[in-house]
Amino acid sequence: MDTDNPYALDVSSAVMAFDGCADLSAISVVLGNGGLPGMQTLLFHRGELIGDATEGIPSVSEIERVDDGVLRVTYPFTYQGESHAEASGRAVSTFTWSEAEGTVERTGDLPVYDAPLPEAASTPAEDPSAGSAAVSKDELYVLTNLGTRNDTTGFCFGSAQGVTCYGKHNNSATLPATGAPTSVPDLVAVGDGAPMGFEGPMPNEIDLAPGESHVHRGIACTATEAGFDCSNQETGAAISVAGPDVELTQPTR
16 A cells, blocks of 8 residues: 555545645545444644554544644444444544644544443433423523524523533533533434423524523523533532533542
């Protein structure tokens, strides 16, 4: 394999973001013809091979160019009981070229295979006819971030049960009225698998510019330049969703 020339690779089924003039490019090619699927992701600096992106050979579903020297890579993975075709997990890593160091720095997550399916993704939506535990339509609201709307990021669904905020790639975090926050990659916004029983169109849309806040039943959400920061004023738990990045703060009281 002539790795000095990326065009010599067999890229018929590859995932790539390659530009020979860019500070950072990547090509992911499928390895093997049987057994566990895997992909080797090669990184390039201005067309010259740097090396492998990771030590393992995780599959790659998307390579997104963020900047001339920044790439965002999405890795699909399986939860317990899922086949490779059913893989619903997503891990996102960001690779950044450091001109000063002459190296690539990685931040974010890598796939963890066969982990338990997150509770928020496996719990069926509540039946509105089930009684007091159901979500009241009067309590439903949606927050939209005017600073990120054009990038289809930065919105939250909320009710008396808590709030779920979404970032890029539908990476999400849920801050409940009681208990610990959770995060789920690629969580659907409505329909089967939606958080906290949200179904159908959302009423009570509230538009927030970055820096503006909304408080509902003790949960305060502030729009930021890249998404939302929400905190539970009673438990001290908090979530932050900014683009594809999600951070959780566990309850302090």
